[in-house]
Amino acid sequence: MRLFRLMAIALALAFLAMASGAARAGEEPKVIKIGLFITNLFDVDFAQQGVEAQFWVWFNHTDPAFDPKEDIEIVNAREVETLNASRTDTGDKGLWDQVKYSAVLNEAWNVRNYPFDRQKIRIMLESTQADARALKFEPDVEGTKLRRDLSLAGWRIEGMTIVSANEFYETAYGDPTMSSIGPSIYPRITVEIDVKRNGWRLLMSTFIGFGLAIALAGIVLTSSAFRHSSEVIDIGAQLAIATGALFSTVGSGYILQSGLPPTTEFSLADAFQITAFTVTFLTMLMIFVVHVMRKRRMWRAALTTGRVLFGFYLVSVAWIVFRVWMAAIA
Numbered sequence: 001m002r003l004f005r006l007m008a009i010a011l012a013l014a015f016l017a018m019a020s021g022a023a024r025a026g027e028e029p030k031v032i033k034i035g036l037f038i039t040n041l042f043d044v045d046f047a048q049q050g051v052e053a054q055f056w057v058w059f060n061h062t063d064p065a066f067d068p069k070e071d072i073e074i075v076n077a078r079e080v081e082t083l084n085a086s087r088t089d090t091g092d093k094g095l096w097d098q099v100k101y102s103a104v105l106n107e108a109w110n111v112r113n114y115p116f117d118r119q120k121i122r123i124m125l126e127s128t129q130a131d132a133r134a135l136k137f138e139p140d141v142e143g144t145k146l147r148r149d150l151s152l153a154g155w156r157i158e159g160m161t162i163v164s165a166n167e168f169y170e171t172a173y174g175d176p177t178m179s180s181i182g183p184s185i186y187p188r189i190t191v192e193i194d195v196k197r198n199g200w201r202l203l204m205s206t207f208i209g210f211g212l213a214i215a216l217a218g219i220v221l222t223s224s225a226f227r228h229s230s231e232v233i234d235i236g237a238q239l240a241i242a243t244g245a246l247f248s249t250v251g252s253g254y255i256l257q258s259g260l261p262p263t264t265e266f267s268l269a270d271a272f273q274i275t276a277f278t279v280t281f282l283t284m285l286m287i288f289v290v291h292v293m294r295k296r297r298m299w300r301a302a303l304t305t306g307r308v309l310f311g312f313y314l315v316s317v318a319w320i321v322f323r324v325w326m327a328a329i330a
Contacts, residue, residue, distance in 0.1 A: 029133060033060040034125065034189045035140025036162065041121065041152045041193070046109055049261050050078065051121055054102045058140070062094040069099065073128045075188070077103040112265045113327035115199035115206060118158075123191040126167060132185040137164045139189055146193070154202070158194040165190065199328065206259075207269075209252025210276040214317065216245035217279040221313045224290050224306030235291050242283045249276040268327045275320040282309050282316075 040054040059068050074080050084100040109119060127135050139162045146160055167188045172178040220238045253273050260269060286309045293302035 027134075029136040030061065030063050030066075030130075031136045031138055032063070032066065033138045033140050034058070034164075035143040036123065036191050037144070038123075038146045038150060038160070038191075038193065040147075041150065041157075043104075044152065044155070046111070046114075046261060047259055049107055049109055050104050051107055052102070052104050053121070053123065054083070054100070055123065056098060056100050057125065058143075059097040059099075060094060060140075061097075064095065066095075066097075068097050071127060071129045072099075073126050074101065074103050074105075075124045075126045076106050076122055078106050079104040109261055110265075111260055111263050111269065112267045113330050114260065114267060114269055115197055115202035116268070116327040116330065117199070118194065118196045118330070119155075121193040121195060123193075124188060125190075126188040127186050132166045132187050135187050137187040137189050139164045144191065152195060155195040155197050158196055160191065160193045162189065162191045164188065203324070206256065207252070207272050209248045209255070210272045213245040213248040213252070213276045214279055214320075216241050216248070217276075217283040218313060218317070220245075220283045221279070221286060221306070221310045224286055224302070225310035227303060235287060238283075238287050242280065242287060245276075245280045245283060249273070249280050252276070268323055271320055271323045275316050279313050279316050282312055285309065 035058050037056040038053065039056065041051065043050075043052040045051065057068070057072075059066070059072075069082060069085055081102045082099060083102055084098070086098050088096040088098075090096050103123075105121065105123065107119070107121060110117060125137075127137070141162055144160070144162045146157065150157065165188055166185045168183045168185055171182045172180050172184050174180075175184065178184065220241050223238065253276075256269055256273070286306060290302045290306055293299075293305065
């Protein structure tokens with residue numbers, strides 16, 4: 001009899017738990033409509049992988065407990081400052097919150113085609129308190145805009161999108177109502193601003209050292225590829241020019257690497273460095289080999305070697321010109 005009572009109590013508790021879970025499952029998440037107005041973009045920092053932005057965010061909802069200053073996080077920001085905040089009760093249309101932020105955003109820059117690169121500047125807003133079971137974000141697509149006269153020095157702004165999505169995390173953050181391994185799901189709004197760099201001026205200023213090294217190497221290699229010039233220019237002049245090309249390549253490499261973030265992709269900057277080092281090596285090799293041949297009076301072999309190495313030089317130059325063109329039109 002006692003066992004029967006215990007079983008009845010257990011069944012009753014299980015039924016109540018199922019009913020409670022079903023009730024919670026039947027609850028619709030509260031909807032918050034979110035839009036942004038971007039007012040400023042500046043201080044693009046490639047080496048530190050960041051950009052500063054200022055923008056207004058508004059929240060249209062009916063939940064008095066929702067406080068964007070406490071319940072919203074800019075997840076890809078390393079520094080955030082709240083410049084202004086207000087709440088307006090619009091009556092039948094609910095609550096209208098506005099917050100103005102100034103934030104330094106972390107960005108994973110793609111330097112594959114630098115300085116002709118296209119980038120996406122992202123602003124990611126996410127709920128910090130309520131998960132996707134209780135809250136749903138809806139983007140204000142029509143209201144989200146850029147300031148009409150907004151500009152970013154050295155870049156062309158090509159467009160902007162705003163989307164909402166749920167973000168999955170492989171943990172429950174200690175939530176006792178969930179499995180400890182998660183996943184937990186939180187609503188997120190993501191704004192992406194598409195920008196393209198105006199790269200020709202930066203190409204001339206940033207890669208001028210590599211261009212000079214390639215040109216100097218070409219002078220030396222050309223001097224050994226043709227009979228008349230090979231007889232006029234001696235080894236001392238060739239070594240002086242080649243040494244200048246080497247120093248120009250090494251110095252430009254240090255300067256370039258200090259201004260770019262690390263990457264695993266083969267970039268246009270890598271192509272410039274490899275081309276400059278390759279033609280500089282060919283120059284040094286040519287000077288040594290051709291000088292030895294001339295000392296042994298192997299005039300024809302020296303001229304042939306000079307022409308072969310000059311051919312490799314032309315192929316290297318054609319390759320880097322092709323890479324620049326493809327990056328510029330990408």
